[in-house]
Amino acid sequence: MKPFTIHTGFVAPLPYANVDTDQMIPKQFLKRIEKSGFGQFLFYDWRYKENGTEDTTFILNRSCYRSASILIAGQNFGCGSSREHAPWALLDYGFKVLIAPSFADIFYSNCFKNGLLPIRLSEREVALLFEAVRETSYELTIDLVQQTITNKDGLAFIFETDPYRKRMLIEGLDDIGLTEKYNLYISNFEKKCHFL
Structure with a gap:
């Protein structure tokens, strides 16, 4: 995982x-076991018509939003199932930051x-952000260190x-990466306790 400190x-x-x-x-689209390759299917039923062509009325298909890496959404974003594919798809599409009044708990944790x-x-x-971002190339800077x-x-x-x-994101650690930081201690403990 890449460390996150500041993103514009x-x-x-x-x-x-x-x-x-x-x-x-x-x-x-949930047939893959890798974390990549899901971005092309993000909001698929909204982005594409039944014949497979883009629906130009959907917000992410408008030229001024195609390169967005920050998504602003309404309340309870990420409700539904607990699958991690949703954050994978958002990341693979190019989003780094989500802003909303509230998130579903499991989705929030998975992010x-x-x-x-x-x-x-x-x-x-x-x-206020929804009002500011209308039909423009609107930029924000997110500083996680300063919040x-x-x-x-x-x-x-x-x-x-x-x-x-916050610390996990700044250091670029997931649960496995955090455990790996203690490999030396774990190895020494195993040797001391004769596990090896």
Whole structure:
């Protein structure tokens, strides 16, 4: 997992509440065991028409949002199943940061475990961002160390995050990576206890 400290990127708005993991990555695309290759299927039923052509009315198919790496969404983003494929698809598509008033608990946890930063802001703050991002190449800078969201026009928000999860993202560690930091201690313990 890559360390996350500061990210500046374009923003895409998805002003819907209760976007579930099946809408993010439909079940027919869950045949892979790797974490990569899911981005092309992100929001598939919204991005494409039945004949396979792009639906130009969907927000991510508009040219000003195609290179977005920050997604703003409505309440309860990531509800539905607990599968990790949803964060995998978002990351593989190119998103690094999600901003919403609330997230489903398991999805929220899965984001951190896969290097995707979910940020909770108040409904008022999210509404201000939705207003700012309309039809423009709008950029934000997310500083995880300082826990701030800023832009060049002076906008500034502070967000809260769990210290443990923050550390894991800053150091680029998932659960396995954290365990591997203690390989020497584990090896010494095993030798001491005659496990080897």
